Amino acid sequence: MKEPVELPYLRVANVQDGHLLLDEIKIIQLERSKVSCYSLKKGDVLLTEGGGFEPVLMHELCHLRHHHHGPEFYQLLDRSLPDWMKRKHTLEMALA
Known part of the structure; x- marks a missing residue:
């Protein structure tokens, strides 16, 4: 090295x-x-395994294809992470 x-x-x-x-x-x-x-820089987002942020990450990844919250967006989100709504609720409860 x-x-x-x-x-x-x-x-x-x-x-x-x-x-x-x-x-x-x-x-x-x-x-x-x-x-x-x-190196971490100001503005970086730090995600760790098991952090429960999969719904947030998948939501943002789906926006790469659909730049809106229309039916096509939610269909893709449902296919990509079928239990996203349950995970979102769990995350919201943990952050409340």
């Missing part, structure tokens, strides 16, 4: 409900030229 640099690594375990747990941070080595590819 040419020009390695050590950086803190944000893991799924660090992302908690509404905050970041920063008492145990792992360190990784990256090539200096790759640092900007893996």
Whole structure:
């Protein structure tokens, strides 16, 4: 690895409900030229596995095809994530 640099690594375990747990941070080595590819920047959205944001993500992906909330949009959303309405409700309850 040419020009390695050590950086803190944000893991799924660090992302908690509404905050970041920063008492145990792992360190990784990256090539200096790759640092900007893996750095969080202002405005980035951080999604983690099991975070429950699948309905939000799928909603936005469906907008790539349909730029509205018409019947075609919801048909695509239903096909892509059949239980989206239940997941949306669960997410809304968790954020309330």
